[in-house]
Amino acid sequence: MFKTSNATLEQLSIAGESVSGDFVVISVGDTGNGMSGESLEHIFEPFFTTKDTGKGTGLGLSMVCGFAEQSNGYVSVASEIGVGTTVDLYLPRSIGDAKE
Numbered sequence: 001m002f003k004t005s006n007a008t009l010e011q012l013s014i015a016g017e018s019v020s021g022d023f024v025v026i027s028v029g030d031t032g033n034g035m036s037g038e039s040l041e042h043i044f045e046p047f048f049t050t051k052d053t054g055k056g057t058g059l060g061l062s063m064v065c066g067f068a069e070q071s072n073g074y075v076s077v078a079s080e081i082g083v084g085t086t087v088d089l090y091l092p093r094s095i096g097d098a099k100e
Helices: 060-070
Strands: 002-014 017-029 074-080 084-092
Touching (some): 060 074
Antiparallel strands (some): 002 017
């Protein structure tokens, strides 16, 4: 699943932070195995992976989190074992003209 949308948030809690404002939301989800609560606590740590040795570096979500923070945005992840995982990337929305 891949979806984009606009969102106006008023005091929503994302990753323990109180968030408000206008955002563009990019959502990516799957119907895979999902992750445990323990794994979710570590997913933004560099080199953390749930994959077998040699099957991944564990840098993807830490890089997404870094990009979001540098952009004054946020990342939210929801996952359930046996159901799948959805990652929502919130980036500040600009109403002005694009800069060339």
